[in-house]
Amino acid sequence: MPMKIRGTIGLIGVIILVIVGVSFVVHNHSDNQSREDRQAHQTTNRKGKRATQKTIVIYFSETGTTKQAAQKIGQQLGVKTVALKPKQAYSKEYTKMASTAKAQVDRNQHPELAKLNVDLSQYQTIWLGFPTWFHRPPMLINSFFDDVQLKNKTIIPFTTSASSNISESMPYLKKMIKNKQITLHKGLTANDDQAIDKFVKQNK
Structure with missing residues (x-):
């Protein structure tokens, strides 16, 4: 070549x-x-x-108003929302439901909780929602603090009510957490989106 x-x-x-x-x-x-x-x-x-798993929204709602507030908070925080329910459901008829709820308050009855299908051990902060009944949290909230292991957790309460402020519920909540090593954060009256938006931004 x-x-x-x-x-x-x-x-x-x-x-x-x-x-x-x-x-x-x-x-x-x-x-x-x-x-x-x-x-x-x-x-x-x-x-x-991991960040989102540290916070969860748990709520009790019979008429759907507190559920809407809970979902709004959950969406803004980007966290899971879970419904808290009694084992024996309240009547769908308002007068009967109110009568049962009042009797529970008068007799200091703590209704049994339905199984809460979530492992709370992975959560540090719980936003706890409920309607205000008879100027206080429903007795089901007592049951929640009775039956659920909440030691060393922070509870941020919020309520929905036509006439009551979260301040009416705070003394009852303080009694519920007494000697349980639970931190109770200041609460929210979650009756409108503006109040929810402002509170969530301040407490994320």
Whole structure:
């Protein structure tokens, strides 16, 4: 083979090797970068998941008003909301429901809770919602503090009521948590979106 042709072929070979080598380096760097990006994304997701798991919204609602407030708070915080229910449901008829609720207050009866389908051990802060009945929390809230392990947790109470403020419920809540090593945060009267928005922003 003529010397000139061999030299040309050799030069082409060198160029091909250089191109292959550069491609390998770029591809390897891209793989490493992608792997690092995925790991960073997964770490962020894990951190975000851990952050949201520290807070939960638990609420008791019979007419749906407190449920709406709870869902609003849950959406703003980006956390889970769970309904608190009595094992024996209240009557759907308002007068009968009110009569039962009043009798529970008068007799200091703590109705049995339905199973709460959530593991609260992973949560540090609980936003606890309820309607104000007879100027105080429903007796089901007493049952919640009786039966659920809440040691070292922070409770942020919120209530819905046509006429009562959360301040009426706070003395009862303070009695419920006495000697239980629970932190009771200042509460919210969650009757409108503006009040909810302001309170959530201040207490995230």
